[in-house]
Amino acid sequence: MSIATPALSVLDLVPVRAGQTSAQAVAASLSLASRADELGYRRYWFAEHHNMPAVASTTPPVLADAAAARTSRIRLGSGGVMLPNHSPLVVAEQFAALEAIAPGRIDLGIGRAPGSDPVITQLLRQSGTTSDVERFPDHVRDILSLVSAEGASVRFTSGGTYDVHATPAATTVPEVWLLGSSDYSAQLAAAVGLPYVFANHFSGQGLERALEVYRSGYQPSEAHPEPRTFVTANVIAAPTADEAEARALPNLRMTARLRTNRPLIPLETVEQAVAGAADFDGLGESFMASARANWFVGTGDSVAAELRDFAGRHGVDEVMISPIAGSYEAESTDAAAGRVQTLELLAAELGLAA
Numbered sequence: 001m002s003i004a005t006p007a008l009s010v011l012d013l014v015p016v017r018a019g020q021t022s023a024q025a026v027a028a029s030l031s032l033a034s035r036a037d038e039l040g041y042r043r044y045w046f047a048e049h050h051n052m053p054a055v056a057s058t059t060p061p062v063l064a065d066a067a068a069a070r071t072s073r074i075r076l077g078s079g080g081v082m083l084p085n086h087s088p089l090v091v092a093e094q095f096a097a098l099e100a101i102a103p104g105r106i107d108l109g110i111g112r113a114p115g116s117d118p119v120i121t122q123l124l125r126q127s128g129t130t131s132d133v134e135r136f137p138d139h140v141r142d143i144l145s146l147v148s149a150e151g152a153s154v155r156f157t158s159g160g161t162y163d164v165h166a167t168p169a170a171t172t173v174p175e176v177w178l179l180g181s182s183d184y185s186a187q188l189a190a191a192v193g194l195p196y197v198f199a200n201h202f203s204g205q206g207l208e209r210a211l212e213v214y215r216s217g218y219q220p221s222e223a224h225p226e227p228r229t230f231v232t233a234n235v236i237a238a239p240t241a242d243e244a245e246a247r248a249l250p251n252l253r254m255t256a257r258l259r260t261n262r263p264l265i266p267l268e269t270v271e272q273a274v275a276g277a278a279d280f281d282g283l284g285e286s287f288m289a290s291a292r293a294n295w296f297v298g299t300g301d302s303v304a305a306e307l308r309d310f311a312g313r314h315g316v317d318e319v320m321i322s323p324i325a326g327s328y329e330a331e332s333t334d335a336a337a338g339r340v341q342t343l344e345l346l347a348a349e350l351g352l353a354a
Contacts, residue, residue, distance in 0.1 A: 193221025
């Protein structure tokens, strides 16, 4: 299948580089969201991760609210809310409120993974039975009911019901997506009749299988009569291939740290990454090589061509990019020059509707 010009969207983990405060990292991401809106990107999602020195994206609904105040067209949401960490009612209320703030522009992407280490996961899940991962399908269905105009009903064993609404008078609802990096969420999304996104930027393995499971098993729903999906990718575009590869180094080295269980640190600058080139042994180098093979790194025209091919091979009309370009030490800590550059170059090459 050939996709002439796939739509582009953005996934943001709000990276924190060396010497940068959380406030500066958030300011840089909000500025990036505003620029994505101006350039014609379709949606902008914030991830949920916890207790990581290089990631400030802990609360997607808070960040989406701040982005809503700085944008006018782009869809905003979560990629995703890690549902086992939260009460379904709280999630439903947060995103119903966002939908009231920016009607018709809110996406609620839901994931099943914890998004952190076991200690933080335990702290987040001190909420009784709502933390039961095995009840994930029930909690997804609960949210779908709670955000609808009809609401949900609690049925008592002694008889009778109690109506619950995430918001008093909804006229529009957030669009719910299921996210995953295995067949599990693909199967659930198909069974419930929801849109689905495979976390290719995170895993890179099993994409074809997950899409086949989703599409072949899809059960139409009233809101979504046809299966709907897009793919994610780690992306860096720069004026030259050499610059793009240099800007990839900080995140490649962060990947090696994660895979080899080294202490996590703020994202290195390009200069720090180059200076530490000998830090990793063969295993670390292999992890970096494996990650790099799954990323899209190069000039604007080369990356745009690769993304067109990627979308065509997987039969989707949209690619959500995670712009992971690192920063040089001289670049402002209040902005993300490499990430802005990536968005601008790809928008120009793919002719996004600015």
